Amino acid sequence: MCKHMKKLFQFCKANVLFLLTLALLVFIPLYPKLPLVDIRHTWVYVRIEDFVVVFVLFFWGITALRHKNSLITPLTVPILLFWFIGAVATIHGILLVFPNLGDVHGNVAFLSMLRRIEYMSLFFVAFSAMRDKRFLPWVLVALTVTVLGVTLYGIGQKYVGFPAFLTMNEEFAKGIPIRLSGLSRVSSTFSGHYDLAAYLVLVLPILVSMVFGIRNWVARGVLVVSALLGFIVMVMTVSRISLLALVAAVGLVVFVQKKKLVLVSLPIIMNVSNTYFAQKTVRQLFSSNITNIYAHASSSAALVIPYTLLEADPVLFIEPNAPTGENLPQGTGYINLSLSPVTRKLGHFYFEPILKVATTSADVYVINGNFLLKKVLAYDLSFTTRFQGEWPRAMDTFRRNILFGSGYGSVGLAVDNSYLRMLAEVGLLGFGTFLAIFALTVMYIRKTLPDVNDYKTRSFIIGFVAGVGGLAINAFFIDVFEASKVAFVLWLLFGVTLGTLHLYGRRVLDLYKLLKAALMSPIAVVFYLLIFTVVLYSSIMRNNFVGDDFTWFRWAADCGSNEVSQRCNVNVQTIVRYFTQADGFFYRPGAKIYFLIMYWVFWLNQSIYHAVSVALHFGVTLLVFLLARKVLRSSWLGALASFAFLMLSGHAEPIFWVSATGFLFTAFFSLSSLLSYISWQDQGKRVYFLLTLVFFVLSLLFHELGIVTPLFYLLYSLSSEGWGEMRKRVGNVRHGLLFVPIPIYLAVRYLASSHWLSGDYNYNLLKLPFNAIGNAIGYASLGVLGPVSLPIVQIIRSAARSHMIVAAVGVMAIGFGSIWAWKRYEGMMGKEDKRIWFFGVGFFLISLLPFIGLGNMTSRYSYLSSVAVALLLVYLLKKTYLFLLGNGRAIAVLIVIIISSTFGLFQLIQHQQMQSDWYDAGEATRKFVVAMDRAYEDYWKSEPMEFHFVNVPIRVGEAWVFPVGLPDALWLVFRNPNIRVFSWPTVVAAFDAVDYDAKNQKVFEFVSSGELIERRKLRISQ
Structure with a gap:
């Protein structure tokens, strides 16, 4: 006995950090958040867990002084860099930003920064603690015991009355035990139901993965029971996004461990998930919205109104519960309040306020005045607080300094999006560094995992990766990286995982070389484009509807009923009518279906419509990147072309104008069809042929421009292979099938009585050559220079209309001049240059074929043709660089950067002006x-x-x-x-x-x- 005790003592003495790590994994989730030290200007307290963590960090610091290599980890540099950027951002915020804001405080910012350091410091503790491969099963035991404790306490809250210690508002945060009602969301030992749900998203995938990694049936049974209890409690939290993230994470685990099981269970999971989320998506029709009610009410006046004197349909407004945390702007609980249909006018209404103290009676006020009763669509509070309250404020904070942000504590307690919070507080530099931590982790796991020969360890790592992935999904709607219990456990598990992998590493990895390659990879380019798109267009979310938007909404809302709450049903009959009856309008059934579905689901929420437009524009930009890589045969040039397309201002009207969303859909499907065609040509797979055909048909449904899509196939084949090979390909039967949708489309369009050519949308054969050349020049200048060129183009067009003979001479001069220039400089151009010029100019003209002969021009018609403008601009930039190389590489690079920056600034200024307009x-x-x-x-x-x-x-x-x-x-x-x-x-x-x-x-x-x-x-x- 003494011998065993001695061994145990020696083990504990040698592995104090590991025991402390296990203790933290158990203690932090299970101990309630009871306050110890109050902090001014916030209801966040210093708690006992902070003192425990500081003690552990102090002990680790002592060991680090003894062993100088304690800080050598794969994540040391990015973590330290993230802390440094956070410190710079906070200093900048306190000195320059906070004095201009009314509700931010320096002490809160400083403590928020220290809290982030406290969270992530535990990574080093856990990494240093994992000194033996046999330690990992004990981590699993600690997690299992903790999950059992958390879930059983949560079930006890629901059915036995165990107290909850919440921090969702200032009163709750004082540590007062609360007994939850039967309808309340379970929070267990956590400060709120969202924090509990996020913890389960992180930990449950590990338990599920270990079910496949452990052979002992008793241990498997315990893990299965723990995981099932976790799922039950997850449902009790009623956190939809967390449940979705957990299903995705567990699905990833099962897919990696047992692919066949996923294929069998996927239909069941999708059916259950669809049923659950459909029932939980709350859309209610409210009957009124009254502001500043207390200004009209007098509590000193009492009046008893007999029941018989009440009107037949009195309007009673019951004060809603205010959202926890920060208040929303007035009226944001309702979707587009101003445009909501009016029910009737009121001279008075009855108002019942929330009682501040318990009483057996209730006060009801009669509010007199001129009011309107409206039917308003309202989403649940979670959607409203995020999309119309917290997220716009975070974006406004981010725009103050996009590189460093506004510092910690600059966006309040709740943002409900960890990524937006990070962008607002530490800017793009801090956000990028934080993502680099995760990128390096993935790279380290990917390179080291093949060396792991223990199946239990591999299962743990798979579960950890899935859990972090689920948490990353959760972070879009919850501040999971800032929730203390979740953050502490997350970084402990980071240290446990990488520390264990470090024991298996047989090779010295140059992670930063891998990171450099990753930062220049196509996936990284996609991420950069996403960030730039959000920064450039996020401000349009507040723009109201204009002009034709109301016409589209009337088509979606007018079902022959005058009921203010009426919305056309999304059914087969309505959709078939859109395909068969155009009623003299353009044949765009796809656009009508889009507005029908959007109106039915999101009603008049302009932010959602603009978000879809921005998402489509981002999708088109990605397709431009893929196409430019093919045409320019360079990933770098492809990336530059996609950024150029994103930055061009001449084609921005379809992004700003909801009515022009059809242009975005058509461009997306047309480019998708072209890229599918290129893949079919390169690989010969049937699936790409089918995708080419499907995307082509879809492009026809949103705008007439889609009819030119097959010409892009011919253009690409001609530019890349020449006339001979193109003839052979076009003679193929399958190529002929790609053109079959055109006559079918024209026939259906005719039978649907759609608009063809008349009025402004018509061609004048006599003026066709003049219009074509004038529009080609006009759209080229619009693509390069932006809207600033439109007045000049209009002046030239007006002058040409007044002097047709001079215009005819000018047209001939331009034609002969173009032919002379081509003959003069053709010999100086290489084969590759000719190919790029031919494709770029051809793409530009084909994209404008439906519009180039019209008697006017408008910027939205230039959207697809701007793809060619971006390609040719980048090509010219490359040629400029090569020309300047004779002066030295440094000079060439600097001049190209100056040219690009000047051009980009010129376009961005016009973007801002358009947003203002x-x-x-x-x-x-x-x-x-x-x-x-x-x-x-x-x-x-x-x-x-x-x-x-x-x-x-x-x-x-x-x-x-x-x-x-x-x-x-x-x-x-x-x-x-x-x-x-x-x-x-x-x-x-x-x-x-x-x-x-x-x-x-x-x-x-x-x-x-x-x-x-x-x-x-x-x-x-x-």
């Missing part, structure tokens, strides 16, 4: 709707009405306001099919069209300030 245009439509609400009378909903508008705004700069769509905007608000709308240049002209004192004829004037003023035609008494 589109925001102002959206504000004009919002003010219009608000003004109409203000003037509303109940009879407007049912009686025939005439609305006469004077000086209707058409454009604000480069943005559209009401070119069309004004009648549809009124219909969306009032849902009266008997409304007639007229537009007049002057008030006098409008008065000539209405009667004196007409009740059902209203005249409104748009004044220069953007406001809408009602004008009345009154009789003047003699």
Whole structure:
């Protein structure tokens, strides 16, 4: 006995850090967050776990002084660099940013920075502790015991009444034990249900993976029971995103361990998940939204109203529970409140406030005034707080300094997105460094895992990778990397995993060489493009709808019913009608289906529509990257071309304008079809042929531009293989099948009675050559110079219309000059140069074929042709660099950087101006709707009405306001099919069209300030 005790003592003495690591893995999740030391300006407290962690770090520091290699780990440099950037960002924030903000404090920022250091320091403790391969099973025991304790306590909270210690608001954070109701979300020993769910997402995949790695059936049984209890408690947390992340993580584990089991269980999992999430997606119709209620109510006035005197349908507004944490801007609980349809006008309503103290009675106020009762679609509180409250604030904070951010503590306690929080607090540098930690971890695991010959260790690592992956998904909606219990466990497991792998490493790995290669890899380019897209276009989320948007929404909402809550059902009958009945409009069934589904799911939430547009633009940019790699035969040049395309401002209208989303879809599917065709040519696989055909058909459904897609196939074959090979390929039967959708599309379009050629969308055969050349030059200048070139192009076009003979001479001169230039310099161009020029110019002209002969030009038509502009610009930049190499590589690089930076700045300035224009245009439509609400009378909903508008705004700069769509905007608000709308240049002209004192004829004037003023035609008494 003494011998065993002596061995145990020696083991403990030699492995104190390992025992402390196990203790932390058990203690931190199980011990409630009870406050010890209060901190000014926040309800976050210093707790006992902080003192325990500081003690462990102090002990580790002593051991580190004895063993100088304790800091040599694969992650030391990026972790230290992340801390340094965080310190610089916080110092910068305290000195320059915080003085201009009202609700941030230096002490909170400093302690927030120390908290991040505290979290990640545990990595070094756990890494140093793993000195023996046999330690890993004990880590599994600690995790299993902890999960059992956490889950059993959570079940006890639900059914026995175990107390919860929450930190979701200032009162709860004081450590007061709370007994949860039967409807409350379980939090177990954690500070909130989201933290508990995030912990389970991280740990449960490890337990599930170890079920496959352990052969002992008793141990397997314990792991299965623990995992099942964890899943049960996860459901009790009612955290949908966490459950989704957990299913994804466990699915990854099972796929790696047992692929056949995934194939069998996948249909069941998808069916159960679809049912659960469909039931939990809350969409409710609220009947009112009243602001500043207490300003209208007097608690000193008491009045008893007999029940018999109450109106038949009284309106009672019950004060909703305020969101925990930070308050939202007024009205953000509702989706597009201003555009929501009006139910009726109110002279008063009844208001029942939340009781501040327990009582057997309730106060109800009668609020008098002029109010509107509206039918409003509202999402659950989680969606609202994130998408309309916390995330926009985080993005605003990030924009103050995109490189270093605004410092820790600059975005408040809750952002509910760890990535946005990181961007806001430590900027792109800190965010990139943090991601580098994870990238290095993946590389280290990938290079070392083949050397691991123990199946249990491999299973643990697989579970850890899956758990971290699930946590990464969770981080999009929850601050998981900042939640103390989750963060402590995460970095402990990082240290355990890498420390164990370090014991198996047989090779010295140059991770930073691998990291350098990864930073220049195609995946890294995709990430850079994503960040740049978000930075460039995130501000458009606040833009309101304009012009044609209201027409699309009316098509989605008008089902022959005047009910304000009516939305057309997404069913086969409606979709078939879109394909068979165009009603004189352009044949775009895909776009109609898109707006139908979006309106049905997201209603009038403009942020979602803009988010889809930005996502589509990002998708097109990725396709440009892939295409440019093929054409320019260089990943670097392909990346530059994709960034150039992203930066060009001339084609930005479809991104800003919701109505033009069809252009984005068409460009996406057309480029996808071309890339599928190229893959089919290179590899000959049938699946690429099918994808080529499918994407081509999809491009036709959103815009007529899709009809030119097969010409891209011919262009690519001709530019890469020449006439002979292209003829052979085109003669193939399968190539002929690629053109079959065109006659079918034209026939269906004709039968659907769609719009063909008339009005502005028509060709004048006499002027066709002039229009074609003029538009080609105009779109080329628009692609290179942006919207700033449009006024100059319009002046030249106007002058050409007035002097047709001079224009004809000019056209001939341009034609002969182009031929001479080609003959003169053709011999100086290499075969590769000719190929790139031929593809670029050909792509540009083919993309404009449907529009190049029209009598006018508009920037949205240049979207797809800008792909060619980006390719040729990058090609010219490359040629410029090669020309300058004679002066030395450094000089050539610097000059190219200066040229690129100047051009990029020129484009970005125009981007900002366009964003300002589109925001102002959206504000004009919002003010219009608000003004109409203000003037509303109940009879407007049912009686025939005439609305006469004077000086209707058409454009604000480069943005559209009401070119069309004004009648549809009124219909969306009032849902009266008997409304007639007229537009007049002057008030006098409008008065000539209405009667004196007409009740059902209203005249409104748009004044220069953007406001809408009602004008009345009154009789003047003699």
